[in-house]
Amino acid sequence: MRTVRILRIPTAALMAAVFLASLAVLPARADPLAVVDWAQTAPAAPPAANAQWTTLDLPLRWTAAEESSLQGVALRLRFRLSAQPTDAWALLLTLATNGGRVSVNDRVIGEIRMADEATDVRWRRPHLLAIDPSVLKAGDNVILMQTTYRGGVHALAGVEVGPLSTLSERYERQFFLSSTLPWIGGTLAALLALIFGVLWLRRRETTLGLLTLSALLWVARSLFLVIETVPLDARLWMQTLFYSSTGIFAAVMTTALLRLAGRDVRRDFWLPLAYGALGPILLVATSGFAAPYLDQWWLPGLILIAGTALFYAVLSRVRQHERLQIVVVGAIAITIGAAIHDYAVVEGWLPQAKSLALHWAGPLLLVALAAPLVDRFMGVLRDAELARSDLETRVREREQLLKRNYERLRESERVQATAAERTRIMQDMHDGLGSQLLSSLMLVERGALSQHQVAQILRESIDDMRLAIDALAQGNTDLLAALGNLRYRMEPRFRASGIELTWDARGLPEELNINPDAVLPILRIVQEALTNALKHSHARAVSVVLTVDPADDGPWLQVRVTDNGRGIAGERVGGRGLLNMRTRAGKIGAQLKLESVPGAGTRVRLTYRLEPYHSGVTRGQTQLGMNTEAIIERFRQL
Amino acid sequence: MSTEPISILIVEDEPEFRRRFTQIIESEPSMRLVGVASNKRDAQSLIEREEFDVLLIDLGLPDGNGTELIRAVSQRRPDTDIMVVTVFGDEQHVVSAIEAGATGYILKDSTPADVISCIKLLRAGGSPVSPVVARSVLRAIRNRMGGTSTRSPTAPENNPLSARETEILQLLAKGMSFNEIGEILGISPHTVTAHIKKIYRKLAVHSRGEAVYEATQMGLLRG
Numbered sequence: 079m080r081t082v083r084i085l086r087i088p089t090a091a092l093m094a095a096v097f098l099a100s101l102a103v104l105p106a107r108a109d110p111l112a113v114v115d116w117a118q119t120a121p122a123a124p125p126a127a128n129a130q131w132t133t134l135d136l137p138l139r140w141t142a143a144e145e146s147s148l149q150g151v152a153l154r155l156r157f158r159l160s161a162q163p164t165d166a167w168a169l170l171l172t173l174a175t176n177g178g179r180v181s182v183n184d185r186v187i188g189e190i191r192m193a194d195e196a197t198d199v200r201w202r203r204p205h206l207l208a209i210d211p212s213v214l215k216a217g218d219n220v221i222l223m224q225t226t227y228r229g230g231v232h233a234l235a236g237v238e239v240g241p242l243s244t245l246s247e248r249y250e251r252q253f254f255l256s257s258t259l260p261w262i263g264g265t266l267a268a269l270l271a272l273i274f275g276v277l278w279l280r281r282r283e284t285t286l287g288l289l290t291l292s293a294l295l296w297v298a299r300s301l302f303l304v305i306e307t308v309p310l311d312a313r314l315w316m317q318t319l320f321y322s323s324t325g326i327f328a329a330v331m332t333t334a335l336l337r338l339a340g341r342d343v344r345r346d347f348w349l350p351l352a353y354g355a356l357g358p359i360l361l362v363a364t365s366g367f368a369a370p371y372l373d374q375w376w377l378p379g380l381i382l383i384a385g386t387a388l389f390y391a392v393l394s395r396v397r398q399h400e401r402l403q404i405v406v407v408g409a410i411a412i413t414i415g416a417a418i419h420d421y422a423v424v425e426g427w428l429p430q431a432k433s434l435a436l437h438w439a440g441p442l443l444l445v446a447l448a449a450p451l452v453d454r455f456m457g458v459l460r461d462a463e464l465a466r467s468d469l470e471t472r473v474r475e476r477e478q479l480l481k482r483n484y485e486r487l488r489e490s491e492r493v494q495a496t497a498a499e500r501t502r503i504m505q506d507m508h509d510g511l512g513s514q515l516l517s518s519l520m521l522v523e524r525g526a527l528s529q530h531q532v533a534q535i536l537r538e539s540i541d542d543m544r545l546a547i548d549a550l551a552q553g554n555t556d557l558l559a560a561l562g563n564l565r566y567r568m569e570p571r572f573r574a575s576g577i578e579l580t581w582d583a584r585g586l587p588e589e590l591n592i593n594p595d596a597v598l599p600i601l602r603i604v605q606e607a608l609t610n611a612l613k614h615s616h617a618r619a620v621s622v623v624l625t626v627d628p629a630d631d632g633p634w635l636q637v638r639v640t641d642n643g644r645g646i647a648g649e650r651v652g653g654r655g656l657l658n659m660r661t662r663a664g665k666i667g668a669q670l671k672l673e674s675v676p677g678a679g680t681r682v683r684l685t686y687r688l689e690p691y692h693s694g695v696t697r698g699q700t701q702l703g704m705n706t707e708a709i710i711e712r713f714r715q716l
Numbered sequence: 717m718s719t720e721p722i723s724i725l726i727v728e729d730e731p732e733f734r735r736r737f738t739q740i741i742e743s744e745p746s747m748r749l750v751g752v753a754s755n756k757r758d759a760q761s762l763i764e765r766e767e768f769d770v771l772l773i774d775l776g777l778p779d780g781n782g783t784e785l786i787r788a789v790s791q792r793r794p795d796t797d798i799m800v801v802t803v804f805g806d807e808q809h810v811v812s813a814i815e816a817g818a819t820g821y822i823l824k825d826s827t828p829a830d831v832i833s834c835i836k837l838l839r840a841g842g843s844p845v846s847p848v849v850a851r852s853v854l855r856a857i858r859n860r861m862g863g864t865s866t867r868s869p870t871a872p873e874n875n876p877l878s879a880r881e882t883e884i885l886q887l888l889a890k891g892m893s894f895n896e897i898g899e900i901l902g903i904s905p906h907t908v909t910a911h912i913k914k915i916y917r918k919l920a921v922h923s924r925g926e927a928v929y930e931a932t933q934m935g936l937l938r939g
Contacts (some may be wrong), residue, residue, distance in 0.1 A: 540825065547804045548848050562847025562891025569893065570830065583890040
């Protein structure tokens with residue numbers, strides 16, 4: 079599809095070219111005048127009365143040696159009218175390279191600028207001069223052209239007399255072919271040179287460089303064609319410009335063809351380039367003297383060299399069926415054909431031709447040369463788009479994968495947290511409630527307990543259970559609230575025993591980040607300490623002070639339970655309750671200090687180092703979340 | 717305070733506790749037992765028929781959840797105090813009851829004195845709270861404000877609690893008593909409990925709004 083779309087441009091251009099070519103070879107509708115009388119004169123002067131008139135055929139083509147000075151010539155043409163016309167008539171000069179002063183029946187009808195001492199002219203456009211019908215008469219009428227010329231090739235062709243309306247139409251068409259078309263070609267080439275040049279500046283590729291060069295050469299060549307009046311000083315340089323641009327353009331085209339043919343260009347480039355440069359060098363060396371010989375011998379050489387390269391290219395490319403390169407080869411072939419045509423025209427072999435074919439073939443060739451470039455550009459663009467969408471798909475897939483992995487990880491974290499919690503509960507029940515109930519059951523079965531003692535054991539069991547529930551109720555184990563609850567529940571019992579319980583939690587932060595494994599043991603230790611104070615101390619006041627102390631190696635949680643009771647007697651320091659407290663503290667790496675002064679009171683001091691702990695699910699979640707985002711972001715940037 | 721006895725309705729399915737609560741109320745001269753129900757159906761007819769000041773209710777009933785009864789009573793009779801009876805006073809039971817409209821809760825094994833004083837505290841305009849419940853209420857409010865819920869607005873002005881109320885909850889969560897908080901803030905312990913009751917009501921209103929919102933979203937309600 080893409081190839082077809084790109085082919086449209088050169089195809090349309092080809093069709094336009096064929097159309098224009100068909101215009102160029104259309105036969106003239108009115109017969110042009112067939113003969114002209116020639117008489118040498120002084121420059122721009124009327125012919126002398128005794129002038130020598132020679133009759134020559136039209137189209138007239140004459141060559142003067144390069145060094146010849148300004149010459150004058152009078153050209154006389156005759157035509158017959160059956161009657162004097164009434165409407166406006168005109169004289170069409172399809173090609174009158176030298177211009178001149180034109181009169182009909184001795185009445186001047188117009189003056190086209192001609193060469194003088196300072197200027198040289200070379201008209202490529204046609205001229206249309208109106209004739210007042212009153213000037214014309216039935217029978218013989220005479221046109222006289224007085225003009226000048228210097229060295230070079232000169233021509234007079236397509237001279238017609240007829241009604242203005244008929245001729246003006248033909249004039250317009252000819253003007254387009256021989257003046258507008260070179261302008262269009264030159265402008266197009268300049269545009270292409272600009273585009274290729276900018277591209278070449280960005281990417282120094284040989285193909286781009288050659289295209290830029292070709293387009294610039296075509297601009298130079300067109301310049302020569304559209305500039306019709308040249309100061310005498312610049313004449314040689316304009317000619318040099320023409321020959322060098324033509325020669326090097328042909329050399330570049332030959333190189334392009336050789337490349338397409340798969341030849342080693344570096345070796346083969348020098349021959350066409352040397353030949354292309356030979357023409358302008360000879361021209362400059364001979365101060366323009368060589369120009370007619372170059373036209374005759376050097377130009378066909380260029381065509382020959384390019385044609386040979388074309389032969390190779392066609393041979394190698396058509397076999398490979400690469401459509402775009404066939405387009406390029408085709409365009410070069412058309413250009414070579416056009417060059418042959420133009421050579422024939424200049425040589426006067428095609429008297430019917432009205433215009434040079436290279437005017438349109440050149441720009442067409444430049445456009446065709448750009449086609450593979452555009453094609454490659456589109457290909458790269460499509461590849462980039464494909465690659466991008468591919469990358470996006472992959473990123474999306476990877477994102478999905480990451481998300482799934484993340485979900486799985488979270489799920490397994492959740493399962494782990496639940497398992498850890500279950501383990502904690504089992505352990506606690508095994509050590510605490512379970513053992514307590516079992517031993518109580520033994521005692522009750524033995525009948526060793528009073529009703530009051532049974533009620534107390536059950537109450538303690540319920541307390542233990544509540545403590546465990548408080549510790550677990552908060553999802554992520556909130557020690558502070560659980561400690562608060564312990565106080566909240568024990569306070570009525572202290573009140574009932576007439577003991578004042580003070581509780582100072584002002585030194586605690588709002589949130590405490592603590593290992594969940596340590597929560598229950600700490601609660602149990604504090605509970606034990608409070609129970610001891612309640613049951614055994616005979617104190618009147620018990621105070622609990624909770625603080626978190628910052629230290630160099632991290633914050634420490636400190637719980638102090640102080641009573642003003644009778645103190646712990648020596649033999650009870652190793653008692654079961656205290657042993658339990660020590661064991662629990664040891665398991666979580668906490669320090670337990672017991673200070674007891676008989677008769678003055680007891681102080682239990684628990685210190686536990688708050689290691690930075692990332693509480694299971696919630697904390698891990700955010701961290702992993704950020705990681706996932708970061709990974710995705712990094713992947714996007716790739 | 718009026719000299720009228722406080723009228724009380726008990727909804728409790730376990731016979732032992734039903735008997736115990738009945739006994740506690742009947743032996744208190746300032747209170748009057750209006751009725752006792754052991755399941756949801758009986759409770760509903762009692763609630764519709766009787767006038768009462770305090771509803772003492774267990775959440776786990778044989779024919780359904782007591783939360784619906786709480787919601788119905790709190791909406792129909794805003795003056796009624798609803799006290800939830802719970803085994804553990806744990807977050808799950810108490811907070812959902814408060815959100816339904818309960819203003820107090822009491823442990824099943826509370827002493828008669830505790831039960832009586834708790835009911836009196838409620839009628840005097842206060843509410844009891846344990847540190848764990850205070851912490852749960854704080855968390856519930858925080859979640860409402862944004863946190864996990866995406867549909868409710870997250871702007872701070874949507875926090876239903878005043879700065880003072882939040883402070884009280886935070887102190888309670890640390891285990892401070894009403895007296896200690898009162899001393900710290902320079903207010904009476906009674907004011908502290910009054911604040912708590914207000915907090916409960918806000919939580920209930922807030923969660924009710926959310927329930928209506930959700931029901932509308934699900935197409936259960938029209939208009």
